Amino acid sequence: MTAFSIVLTMAISENTRLHYLNALGITVWQSRINETCSTFAEISLPPSSVNEDALPPDSWVVLRNQVIQCEQCILCTTRKQTVFGEGNPNAKWMFIGEAPGQEEDFHGTPFIGEAGNLLTEMLRAMQLTREEVFITNILKCRLPDNRNPHVDEIHACRDYLHRQIALINPKMIITFGQVSAQTLLEKMDSIENLRGQIHQFQQKPLITVHDPNDMLRSPIEKSKAWQDLQFALEAFKQHE
Ligand code: URA
Numbered sequence: 001m002t003a004f005s006i007v008l009t010m011a012i013s014e015n016t017r018l019h020y021l022n023a024l025g026i027t028v029w030q031s032r033i034n035e036t037c038s039t040f041a042e043i044s045l046p047p048s049s050v051n052e053d054a055l056p057p058d059s060w061v062v063l064r065n066q067v068i069q070c071e072q073c074i075l076c077t078t079r080k081q082t083v084f085g086e087g088n089p090n091a092k093w094m095f096i097g098e099a100p101g102q103e104e105d106f107h108g109t110p111f112i113g114e115a116g117n118l119l120t121e122m123l124r125a126m127q128l129t130r131e132e133v134f135i136t137n138i139l140k141c142r143l144p145d146n147r148n149p150h151v152d153e154i155h156a157c158r159d160y161l162h163r164q165i166a167l168i169n170p171k172m173i174i175t176f177g178q179v180s181a182q183t184l185l186e187k188m189d190s191i192e193n194l195r196g197q198i199h200q201f202q203q204k205p206l207i208t209v210h211d212p213n214d215m216l217r218s219p220i221e222k223s224k225a226w227q228d229l230q231f232a233l234e235a236f237k238q239h240e
Contacts, residue, residue, distance in 0.1 A: 060089060063163050067140050072156035075141035081108045085136025085164060093133040093236070094170035095119070096161065098179045098211065099149060105142035110135045115212035122226065126233055134168050136161065138183050154183055165202065172236045173201055174229070177211030195228055198235050205239050207232040 067084050070076060083100035086109060095111075103113040111119045120130055139149055139157050161184075165173070175181040178191045184201050185194065191208060199206040209229060215222040 073153045078144045079141040080105045082140045087134035091134035092171040095135045095174045097137045097176040099139035100142045118212045173206040181208040
């Protein structure tokens with residue numbers, strides 16, 4: 001296990017503990033992440049003693065409320081609102097980007113604006129609609145100045161995404177961009193190395209695609225992304 005994944009595991013356990021306490025109706029006072037969680041060394045949380053098998057079932061209401069109120073990393077200080085994700089809670093397809101941008105932060109909706117329009121068009125070409133899939137991001141808060149996410153920010157948010165995936169139980173997961181792919185696969189490979197394969201996330205097929213923002217910048221990336229989505233369609237038919 002790498003230092004990266006050890007720290008991730010610890011962060012998950014803390015989130016799970018908070019979920020457990022929240023489900024029991026116990027409010028937990030959490031200090032702000034910029035005081036507790038700004039470097040690798042500082043986020044070494046103690047392992048949880050919670051028996052995960054004894055956890056109460058998760059629910060969208062509990063999860064959404066936790067995301068809305070989340071102050072587990074410094075991004076809560078710069079966001080306008082959290083961007084939980086949207087779509088069909090029983091979706092067969094789940095699309096996961098990196099983080100909301102400025103427009104998404106303003107509207108509270110993932111993938112709008114130019115990148116969002118491109119995603120909507122690609123979905124249409126796959127004979128899918130936004131309403132029948134579920135669209136979300138690794139991070140639920142905007143990154144100031146569109147900077148790359150910090151490891152502690154990914155850790156703080158990762159358990160929310162895992163719980164979304166568990167609630168939806170999709171038949172196919174598509175990640176957009178390198179951060180999204182690396183976070184779910186816990187691999188540091190480049191997107192070029194990761195594309196063109198059917199990976200697994202918790203026994204579900206996962207296919208990596210370039211970030212729609214990169215597709216907007218480069219027609220080559222766009223055509224690679226379209227190849228990858230067609231590959232995903234074929235894989236989906238085989239797994240259905
Ligand atoms: N919009 C999002 O919500 N996420 C991305 O990764 C890109 C654009």
